[in-house]
Amino acid sequence: MRNFIVIFLLLINTEAMYAQELNFTVTINSDRARTQETVIFENMKNSFEQFLNGRNWTEDEFRPAERIKGNLLITINDMPQVGMFTATVQVQTVRPIFGSNYESLIFNFADRNWTFEFIDSQPLEFNRNTFLNNISSLLAFYAYLVIGVDYDSFSPRGGEPYFEIASTIVSNAQQSPRPGWNQSTTDRRNRYWLADQLYTSQVMVPIRDAYYLYHRKGMDILVSRPEEAYPNILEAIRKVTGANEAQPNSILPITFMDAKSDEISKVLKNAPMDIRKEAVSLLLKVDPNNSRKYNDLLKG
Template sequence: MRTSIIAIFAFLFIFQLQAQELNFTVTINSDRARTQERDIFEQMKSSFEQFLNGRSWTDDQFEPLERIKGNLLITINNMPRVGLFEATVQVQAVRPIYGASYETLLFNFVDRNWTFEFVESQPMEFNRYSHLNNITSLLAYYAYIVLGVDYDSFALEGGEPYFEIANNIVSNAQQSGRPGWNQNPSDRRNRYWLIDELYSSQTTRGVREAIYLYHRMGMDLLTNDREKAYQNILEALKKLEEVNRVQPSSILTITFMDAKSDELGKVLQNAPDSIQAEAKDILLKIDPNNAQKYQDILKG
């Protein structure tokens, strides 16, 4: 009987591990925090990682090797009082490329306006239907954003259910009055505008199409059908150009390029001259800040 019970618990434990979707590393830079209690940041790191990695965010089954790898880089900018923190958060996630050992940077976003309270042994409670605190709302929000972008990269608009949940988290968190959750015209690079462009706006839907074309129909095909892969990568850039024409400085276009600017030049180096030339023209329009990078790499 005891053996049977142990076997059941072992099965449930394995099932739980397989159901977990994220494999995130949390790094906390606390150099600016004026406190001698440095252990609090180790607890913070452990709690945040357990929250992100220790639960199931979807109904799908993920094998351990399929879990989405990422980094959460938290810089503590200020500590106005004990237990209250002001921070910048950089969220990064990677995606494996089919038939290669290479991983592409899928998502790269900097959130510059996060305030939260954290005390020793604080429970990480979350309810997707209400705002409980500014830690779990933010962590869950980015968990669903990363899941949505990852699913979009495998199927056209496949991330829709997860963007819907992220949108609900924003709606619930607006009552808190904390920065980053509200429609602030002077701060277009915040949580509100990110999910607005991913989920609500029809103007920026082309960026989500570009995510699918670039990854599933482009990068994943490079080892088997290079000609088609390069053509689809070019089509992805054309989608970005269309969005940029209608909505210049779209947060979603900027976020895409923040993840891909280094990679694009290297990938396109081996593309046919005609595709390379057309791609460079588009890149110079939508990502002028990296113009020199594209000029140097895509000389031909």
């Protein structure tokens, strides 16, 4: 009996040691929904968080402290009928930096065209090979996408299998008339183009390499080996700029810079002047909207 108890406790402890991959907080802004039934949005939040955080997305083992932290910020733009919603979704995830308490914003993307039906108390079902509904497909798409980006930052192109699944979700969802899943020529910042550039486009492969260079070979060793870290961060910026020049105004360079612009402008302040000068020259090409903060790197 005692041996049974010991084994049982070991199983419980082993189960507690490992967890699902994601640790997302869902926030829903329903001010524009024009309804007094606000409880539905609390239930929606709980349902979406359970869907993202309560399942295994990979076959790898994650300790609780290793879970990918993220925010899903949903703004309800309209509720044209009961149970039907149009919304904007902001997806953000962070990555811990080795040997510090610092968390680096690694993915920051605004999905501006999401329509869906939400039926209270109905469980969300998902099958990666079949389109079931526009909620589970969108949530699963971003789950695999952010896992892929995270894996790319720890090993060269390590996110490949997860980008492949995200691309499959896009293909399956194209049977739906809902926007965001198709090869639109007017909206080139949707889910289709994001998956295409992370998984299919050879022109954008350098940006995937940039995630690894910037984070694993740059930020993770910045304190211990700055003489290696700064050139690697610069090389990552070169790769992002080169991809943008090869295919101007593409979604992936913009997404990379939306996550990293503030951090780059702070991190490079202590870099050697020659690195700062080249970095600023490149950054002004790929992200001219933030020219003021980049030019500040040349002061002092």
